[in-house]
Amino acid sequence: MKIRIDFSVSTSGGDAIGHIEGGVDFVVEPVIGDTVSLMFSPAGVGIPKGHELGGQLKVEERVFSPGQKEYPLTLMLSDMVTETRKEAMDILAYMESEFGLHANFYDD
Numbered sequence: 714m715k716i717r718i719d720f721s722v723s724t725s726g727g728d729a730i731g732h733i734e735g736g737v738d739f740v741v742e743p744v745i746g747d748t749v750s751l752m753f754s755p756a757g758v759g760i761p762k763g764h765e766l767g768g769q770l771k772v773e774e775r776v777f778s779p780g781q782k783e784y785p786l787t788l789m790l791s792d793m794v795t796e797t798r799k800e801a802m803d804i805l806a807y808m809e810s811e812f813g814l815h816a817n818f819y820d821d
Contacts, residue, residue: 715736715739715784716737716739717737717787718733718788718814719737719790720793721792723793723795724795724800726800730795730805731801733814735812735813735814736783736813737812743772746776749772750768751770751808751812752767754811755812755814760804761778761800761804763800763803764794764804765795770790770793774788775787775789776788785814
């Protein structure tokens with residue numbers, strides 16, 4: 714089942730770089746507290762280095778949108794934290810190219 718995910722990407726220094734959103738295929742519907750692994754793309758490509766927790770993000774909230782046919786459920790995931798801005802940009806690019814998700818870049 715395709716479920717929309719949403720999470721922010723920032724640096725350990727506190728710089729907010731952007732956020733990721735879009736649909737991901739799940740075998741079961743995750744609940745609050747579950748861990749979503751983005752370590753490897755569907756094609757088996759590994760996530761770029763430089764981030765905390767190895768691409769493992771916790772489901773923090775579940776948002777239901779009645780009447781929405783494409784994504785009636787959105788999972789709000791924990792933030793992905795990188796050491797540097799460049800590593801954050803690499804993560805955003807990886808999510809777009811490997812998962813087909815949309816990266817929203819925050820202005821400087």
